[in-house]
Amino acid sequence: MHLIIAEKNIAANRIAHIMSGKEKVSAKKEGGVNVYSFGDRTSIGLRGHVVEVDFVEGYTNWRSQERPPRSLIDAGTVKRPTEPAIVKLIQKIAKKANRVTIATDYDTEGELIGKEAYELVRAVNSKVPVDRARFSAITAEEITRAFSETTEIDFDLAAAGEARQVVDLIWGASLTRFISLAAKRGGVNILSVGRVQSPTLAMIVDREREIDSFIPEPYWEISLTTEKDGQQIVARHAEGRFTEKKAAEAAYKGTKEPLVITEVKEGKRADRAPTPFDTTQFIVAAARIGYSAANAMRVAEELYMNGFISYPRTDNTIYPPSLNLESILKTLEKTKFAPDVEWVRKNKRAKPTEGKKSSTDHPPIHPTGVATEAELGENWKLYELVVRRFLATLSPDAEWATMRIAMDATGQNYIATGSRLTTPGWRTVYPYSDAKDSILPVVKKGEKLKILDLNLEEKQTQPPPRYSQSKLIQVMEELGLGTKSTRHEVIQKLISRKYIEGNPLRPTLVGKAVTESLEAHASTITRPDMTQKLEQAMEAIKIRDKSRDGVIDDSRKMLHQVFDELEPNEAVIGQEIMDQTDEELTLGPCPVCGNDLRIRRKGGSQFIGCNGYPDCTFNISLPGTMWGSAVRTKNVCEIHKLFHVSLIAKGSRPWEMGCPLCQLIEQQKEHYAKMPSMTEQMQQTLLDCKIFSLYEVSRMEPEVFAKKTGINKKLADKLIQEANEVLNFIRKRSECKKFMKQYVPPKRGRSHTKVMNGFSDSGINFIEDVALASVDTLKKTGLSDEEAETLKTEAIALVAKNQLKDIGVSTVSLKRYQESGFLTPEDILLAHPAYLSLKAGISIDTVTKHVSLIAEALGRPEPEKISKKALEAGKNELTGLHGVGDTTLENLYKAGIYDKKTLAAADAAKAAMLSGLSKDHVKKLQAASGI
Numbered sequence: 066m067h068l069i070i071a072e073k074n075i076a077a078n079r080i081a082h083i084m085s086g087k088e089k090v091s092a093k094k095e096g097g098v099n100v101y102s103f104g105d106r107t108s109i110g111l112r113g114h115v116v117e118v119d120f121v122e123g124y125t126n127w128r129s130q131e132r133p134p135r136s137l138i139d140a141g142t143v144k145r146p147t148e149p150a151i152v153k154l155i156q157k158i159a160k161k162a163n164r165v166t167i168a169t170d171y172d173t174e175g176e177l178i179g180k181e182a183y184e185l186v187r188a189v190n191s192k193v194p195v196d197r198a199r200f201s202a203i204t205a206e207e208i209t210r211a212f213s214e215t216t217e218i219d220f221d222l223a224a225a226g227e228a229r230q231v232v233d234l235i236w237g238a239s240l241t242r243f244i245s246l247a248a249k250r251g252g253v254n255i256l257s258v259g260r261v262q263s264p265t266l267a268m269i270v271d272r273e274r275e276i277d278s279f280i281p282e283p284y285w286e287i288s289l290t291t292e293k294d295g296q297q298i299v300a301r302h303a304e305g306r307f308t309e310k311k312a313a314e315a316a317y318k319g320t321k322e323p324l325v326i327t328e329v330k331e332g333k334r335a336d337r338a339p340t341p342f343d344t345t346q347f348i349v350a351a352a353r354i355g356y357s358a359a360n361a362m363r364v365a366e367e368l369y370m371n372g373f374i375s376y377p378r379t380d381n382t383i384y385p386p387s388l389n390l391e392s393i394l395k396t397l398e399k400t401k402f403a404p405d406v407e408w409v410r411k412n413k414r415a416k417p418t419e420g421k422k423s424s425t426d427h428p429p430i431h432p433t434g435v436a437t438e439a440e441l442g443e444n445w446k447l448y449e450l451v452v453r454r455f456l457a458t459l460s461p462d463a464e465w466a467t468m469r470i471a472m473d474a475t476g477q478n479y480i481a482t483g484s485r486l487t488t489p490g491w492r493t494v495y496p497y498s499d500a501k502d503s504i505l506p507v508v509k510k511g512e513k514l515k516i517l518d519l520n521l522e523e524k525q526t527q528p529p530p531r532y533s534q535s536k537l538i539q540v541m542e543e544l545g546l547g548t549k550s551t552r553h554e555v556i557q558k559l560i561s562r563k564y565i566e567g568n569p570l571r572p573t574l575v576g577k578a579v580t581e582s583l584e585a586h587a588s589t590i591t592r593p594d595m596t597q598k599l600e601q602a603m604e605a606i607k608i609r610d611k612s613r614d615g616v617i618d619d620s621r622k623m624l625h626q627v628f629d630e631l632e633p634n635e636a637v638i639g640q641e642i643m644d645q646t647d648e649e650l651t652l653g654p655c656p657v658c659g660n661d662l663r664i665r666r667k668g669g670s671q672f673i674g675c676n677g678y679p680d681c682t683f684n685i686s687l688p689g690t691m692w693g694s695a696v697r698t699k700n701v702c703e704i705h706k707l708f709h710v711s712l713i714a715k716g717s718r719p720w721e722m723g724c725p726l727c728q729l730i731e732q733q734k735e736h737y738a739k740m741p742s743m744t745e746q747m748q749q750t751l752l753d754c755k756i757f758s759l760y761e762v763s764r765m766e767p768e769v770f771a772k773k774t775g776i777n778k779k780l781a782d783k784l785i786q787e788a789n790e791v792l793n794f795i796r797k798r799s800e801c802k803k804f805m806k807q808y809v810p811p812k813r814g815r816s817h818t819k820v821m822n823g824f825s826d827s828g829i830n831f832i833e834d835v836a837l838a839s840v841d842t843l844k845k846t847g848l849s850d851e852e853a854e855t856l857k858t859e860a861i862a863l864v865a866k867n868q869l870k871d872i873g874v875s876t877v878s879l880k881r882y883q884e885s886g887f888l889t890p891e892d893i894l895l896a897h898p899a900y901l902s903l904k905a906g907i908s909i910d911t912v913t914k915h916v917s918l919i920a921e922a923l924g925r926p927e928p929e930k931i932s933k934k935a936l937e938a939g940k941n942e943l944t945g946l947h948g949v950g951d952t953t954l955e956n957l958y959k960a961g962i963y964d965k966k967t968l969a970a971a972d973a974a975k976a977a978m979l980s981g982l983s984k985d986h987v988k989k990l991q992a993a994s995g996i
């Protein structure tokens with residue numbers, strides 16, 4: 066059997082369908098993995114890497130004394146399966162295979178993924194021949210060719226990829242750990258550092274500093290408007306920018322009629338057709354139509370996997386001779402671009418355009434398959450872009466007619482320029498860039514015109530612009546940072562780690578703090594040199610100039626030097642970063658005292674507190690950190706001048722909370738609505754007096770409250786009392802919710818809040834309400850029968866428990882009563898003390914005490930009291946009777962019979978019912994008692 070291993074499932078599927086020809090492909094799932102079989106062949110897709118490089122065991126503890134961050138540099142590494150199901154299946158099939166073909170993507174990463182698959186195969190089958198199919202597009206032609214001329218795995222290329230993996234792991238892990246520990250950051254707040262990531266971040270920080278320190282300088286521009294045959298001409302002063310205001314004013318004043326045409330120059334300008342797409346140029350073009358780098362690459366990959374375009378990771382901008390351009394045009398004739406193809410055929414340039422870079426692995430990105438808009442949906446836009454770019458590279462250059470008019474106004478020279486597209490050329494099929502005409506009227510040398518308008522404008526020099534994603538990718542490429550496959554991922558990582566934000570990109574406070582500290586203490590990490598060196602070493606591995614282990618060792622040495630610089634400065638680095646990021650937690654003025662409010666975290670909880678504490682106790686509570694750590698956002702509340710707060714949790718969208726004070730005030734409105742004496746006007750008075758919460762009201766002294774707000778003491782008393790009642794309500798309701806949470810697991814569409822709100826709608830707010838509610842009422846909120854019943858039973862038990870505690874039953878006894886089935890005060894009161902004592906294992910004296918307390922609390926008559934002595938004597942009497950053992954004794958106690966006397970006095974029928982013994986049995990015992 067011939068096993069084919071592709072990079073992804075979708076590629077495996079397509080390869081199977083291409084290679085099967087007319088044969089049927091049977092698709093099935095094995096252990097959750099798709100398997101495509103046809104004839105003697107089986108095709109399976111990986112999920113990119115199915116194993117990952119990680120440290121050997123023993124390095125997971127960040128705070129280990131024996132293994133500090135530096136120890137990671139020399140720690141051993143192992144490969145661990147990340148997709149065990151796929152690994153298992155490949156090995157199962159490989160055992161039976163007589164040929165294995167690796168058909169992963171054709172580049173360094175793909176070669177490494179292929180080598181990983183090869184190793185999995187070899188582990189279970191040491192003999193099977195393994196070959197490699199290399200292709201640049203998943204089309205019938207390419208796949209057929211690739212499988213008919215398979216080669217060997219390029220272990221050198223894979224080794225280069227492996228070196229990168231290991232180096233990145235070591236750099237990233239050791240430095241991330243070091244910096245995070247130094248700045249006392251953990252969990253979701255760790256500060257990551259990386260080989261490519263940190264120099265890229267440094268570029269963005271650097272640009273921001275340029276912008277911050279930029280001092281704009283004024284300059285002046287003069288323009289005039291004139292007219293010929295009703296057509297306007299706008300001309301600017303030949304001097305361009307005036308840096309001196311005086312000179313500009315003089316030129317402005319000196320500009321007078323007559324305005325004489327001194328020269329008219331006509332010319333032509335060629336507008337070169339664009340060059341074929343490599344990854345970077347593709348990302349740049351996609352950005353112009355609104356795609357982020359990561360999104361553009363994601364879509365391109367999908368298009369490639371489905372056979373619509375060629376492999377999108379390429380540095381090549383020259384079509385190789387082997388690429389059949391004519392057959393691509395033929396393919397495109399079957400699409401809606403047929404008219405464009407026809408135009409290109411008629412106007413085709415002699416030779417397609419060429420960029421500067423040629424590489425042998427992949428051709429430039431080009432279309433490979435027929436697609437329709439309906440079939441591609443959103444992805445159509447990028448397919449169209451690739452198609453049109455391809456057509457443009459075969460099209461003639463465009464041409465512009467240009468015109469330059471020079472004028473003289475009493476010694477002041479002005480110039481007007483115009484241009485007109487005379488030959489649209491490639492622009493016919495590639496309408497993505499603007500081609501605006503600015504047409505000038507026909508004028509003659511010596512002609513005199515009127516000045517209709519004269520303008521002196523003051524302007525300012527502008528700072529350099531921030532990087533857009535596509536611009537950044539271009540600069541990364543120039544500096545040798547990352548590869549065509551990783552650049553967009555690096556940017557995405559910086560965004561998700563909250564180091565950069567916005568579009569164009571700017572650094573966050575944390576991004577800036579980390580970069581500046583690294584620059585100051587170990588600039589190797591933030592400079593591109595080191596990573597460039599590594600990229601060169603990687604190339605050397607590919608051609609066997611260097612070994613994988615040699616490169617990794619060099620990198621280890623370099624990293625040790627970095628740690629030599631870092632370690633002595635650990636405390637300083639930590640302090641620097643903390644000082645700068647401190648700002649991140651400061652929100653603005655406290656509404657009570659004016660000191661700064663700050664987000665404070667402690668364990669799993671966080672809140673907003675005042676820097677004026679303990680003099681000022683103003684605070685706002687926040688949801689626990691399990692909901693995400695609170696940070697400030699860029700927005701500021703106009704009313705309170707406080708930064709908005711959002712909760713950031715790993716893997717989910719930030720939860721925008723808005724202005725925390727506005728939120729607090731809004732919440733209090735809900736609470737105040739429950740207070741009968743609280744009016745809207747009173748609420749305003751409270752805000753005016755800087756009393757922001759119900760809680761504050763509840764804790765006020767009536768006199769102070771009255772004085773502060775100017776109300777009478779009676780109303781103050783009342784308001785405080787009502788506030789306490791509402792608080793009590795809130796507290797008890799939240800207790801009820803907490804209780805409910807223990808027994809009702811959350812489900813989709815049934816959050817605890819939703820269930821609790823449902824309860825409230827039925828008038829259930831406290832645990833006591835749950836105990837009294839019917840199971841049907843509880844079920845209305847989406848609870849199952851079982852859940853409702855459990856909840857009710859547990860509520861009854863809990864209410865009773867609290868009642869008994871209040872009555873004065875000790876915790877130890879309470880537990881015993883409950884364990885033996887006496888849950889409520891009622892249960893205890895109804896049982897006979899002798900039976901209670903026996904079942905619960907509590908001495909009769911204590912039971913008697915409890916029963917008296919309960920009876921008193923419930924206003925019931927006190928039941929009969931039995932002394933310990935009497936009980937023991939009675940027990941001896943009863944067990945002395947024939948056939949009375951422990952069980953019968955317990956049954957008799959149940960019926961209130963604890964000695965011969967009570968036995969004889971009992972009504973046999975009633976005693977039988979209560980004890981569960983037969984009436985005859987009771988009568989027999991009565992007879993035996995001898996009374």
Ligand SMILES: [Zn+2]
Nearest residue numbers: 655658675681
């Ligand atoms: Zn304060």
Ligand SMILES: [Zn+2]
Nearest residue numbers: 702705724727
């Ligand atoms: Zn506000």
